[in-house]
Amino acid sequence: MMSLIEANLPALQVVLPLVAAPLCALLGRGDRSWAFACLVTFVTFAVSVALFAETYAGTIISYRMGGWEIPLGIEYRVDRLNAFVLLIISGSAALVLPYARRIVAAEIPAERQPLFYTAFLLCITGLLGITITGDAFNIFVFLEISSLATYALVASGSWVNKRALTAAYNYLIMGTVGATFFVIGVGMLYMITGTLNLADLAVRIVEHGDSSTLRMGFVFILIGIGLKLAMFPLHLWLPNAYAYAPSAVTAFLAATATKAAVYVMLRFMFTVFGFDYEFQADTLRMVVLPLAVIAMFAASIVAIFQDNLKRMLAYSSIAQIGYILLGLTFLTETGLTASIVHLFNHAVTKAALFMVAGCFVLSAGTCSISKLGGIGRDMPWTTAAFVVGGLSLIGLPLTVGFISKWYLVLAALELGWWPVALMIMASSLLAIIYVWRVIEAAYLQPAPEGVVRKEAPLSMLIPTWIFIGLSIWFGINAMLTSTAAGRAASALIDSSHILWKE
Template sequence: MPGLIEANLPALQVVLPLVAAPICAMLGKGSRAWAFATLVAFLAFAISISLFIATYGGQVISYEMGGWAPPLGIEYRIDVLNAFVLMIVSGMAALVLPYAHRSVAAEIPAERQPFFYTAFLLCLTGLLGVAITGDAFNVFVFLEISSLSTYALVASGSWRNKRALTAAYNYLIMGTVGATFFVIGIGMIYMITGTLNMADLATRIIEHGDSRTLRMGFVFIFIGVGLKLAMFPLHLWLPNAYTFAPTAVTAFVAATATKVAVYVLLRFMFTVFGFDYEFQAETLKNVLLPVALVAMFAASLVAIFQDDLKRMLAYSSIAQIGYMLLGLAFLTHTGLMATIVHLFNHAVTKGALFMVAGCFILSAGTSSISSLRGIGRDMPWTTAAFVAGGMSLIGLPLTVGFISKWYLVQAALELGWWPVALLIMASSLLAIVYVWRVVEAAYLKPAPEGVTRREAPLSMLIPAWILVGLSIWFGVSATLTTTAASRAADVLIGSSQMLWEE
């Protein structure tokens, strides 16, 4: 039996939360749905750790769904890159769900909570499926599963603020446009190659050579994924969705959804279109590079002037996505490594910060920075967690944020692009400004009179501090994450025949 389970771990990674989701809806009020969803998330995390260990040394796992051999059948193909992403997604779910017990109870009526956890597990299913599948159309299917459930999760914030409904609607419209672009692009490359298996696509595209249809397919996929990952200026759905969604949803989606979309971009760029493709290389250098640089500054500048803490962190996320895309646009091993390691680093940092925002909302009843005056004295542990997470967001040494920016600067200098290296460092100064605004309000301004605020409950503090601890631990000892990122970059470069450096 253990051998049978081990042989089917790739399928169980997706099937387990998928089957568990409708069961949550039938468990009724109380804590049963939450406890069951939490158990499933921890089991999914254990499976992803097992897959990561199995692929860390460079092995590739190929799992044939239903016994149909690829490329005719659907293949789950796991290497160190998507095993790393699977671990990020399932690990964040395993930390967010314990946090969600008190947070969701305060924001969503008890009779609706089982459906909330159903949607949460469906979202987890979709994100895990996107990361694990080796079939291009399957990527679209799982993207839609995660997106549709996320729309519902964002809308569930309407019990606290009705603007969550318009945020979910805007997200729905832009997400649907992105999905349409993506599936049209897949249709175009299928028309050329006659296959949907991503490994087989790479081989057949090389045999086919360049064409207008292939270029259009590339552009449609690029724009579609760009909408999904909130690439500037296609980011308009993100600020309101993060601001008005329940805090547990924001913490999970901010730490996982955009990271999975960046993974999809990496996989299609360097596995599917992974050959000496001048059109792709020019697009990355002439479109993606300037867009990433503008995002780093424009989003950070907007974040400085936000009064709502969640909205400020949302715009910060857009800037951080700019860093990830910048590493991709460098088209070097170090640049790709910076992008991949930042998937993890930003997940733990931003997950912790949004959890802290939820603690403030639970105790103070608001996420307005101007209303959090003096909260550092009333909620010392919560505020200290924000300070530590903010240091990582800035990129100070001994935090994971420093590791990401170190490799980005190194990648820029390897290419001789010292102005870009200076811009990376300059953008960190903007992060200091908006993080300092919260620190100043929390510690240096007097608390409002007649306001009582208590420290957040341990069930919310412990997950936040675990993420803060990870952001410091992997900032001090980054061997595991950087080695995994380096090997993942090797996988992408090894499957690619692009002209990396002139």
């Protein structure tokens, strides 16, 4: 029995939440569907931990779906990189769901809650599927599973504010255009190579050499995934979707959705196209690098002028995605390590911050910064969590944000790109301004008259503080994350170097 489970871990990772999702819808009202969804995410997380432990030493798990031979059938391939991303996704889910019960009860009518948790499980399924699969078309299918579930989740914010509907609609239009671009790109690659398996693609692309079809394929995939991961200036769907989605959904999406898309980008750029593919290197440095730097500044400046806390954090996410993309464009091992480590660090920090915003919504009924005056005295623990998370966003030492920025600056200096290093630090200063606005409102401004605000319930505070705790723990003791990220980066580089050298 145990060996059977062990042999099928990669399949279980995806199948478990997939099968659980419809069951969840049948459980009916009350807390049963929530408890069931929680249980499922805990087991899913356990599977991810097992996969991570198995691949940490460097083994690559190759799982044949349905027993078909590999280039023909769908392969699930787990290596250090995607085991790390799987851990981020399922870990965030396992922390966000316990948090979700109270805030979902406040934001979504009781008879809809089973369906809400069903969509949540489907979203987790899709994101895990994107990450674990080794088949290009399968990525598209899972991308759409997670996206369709996400549109429904974002739209379920309409019980609170009807603008969630238009936000979900816009996300749907842009997301579908992005996914379709991705399919066109995959089609181009299939035209050249006749295969969809990522590892097989990598070998055959090198055999066929550079061509205009390959370049078109690369560009379509870059733009398609760029839409999904909110690469500046393709980010327009993100602020409203994050601001009007139910708070638990925002916390989960901010931690995982864009991260899974970044993973796909990494996988395509460095496993499929290869590290030394010249057209890619040029595109990254001439197009993506300037866009990433603009995102760091433009999105941070826009964030400064937001009054809605969730919207502010959403713009800050766009800036943070800029940092992740910037690390990619260095095309060095340190740069990649910075990107991968920031995937984890930003997931932890942003999930915690959006959870704080959810606590504010529950207790104060608002997350408008101008109405949060004096909330630091009424909700000391929640606000303290925001302060620590905010410091991590800025990148102060002893927080995870510092580790990411450290690696980024290091990577920039390695190449001698000191203007870029200066810009990384300058954009961090902008983060100080928008974080300070909230802290000022929370501690220095008087509370509005006649408002009663209670501290958030423990079921919400504990998950928030676990995220905050992680962001400090891995800020002080960065060995585990940065080693894992470094190993993942070197594995990516090694595999593609071998290919293009011939």
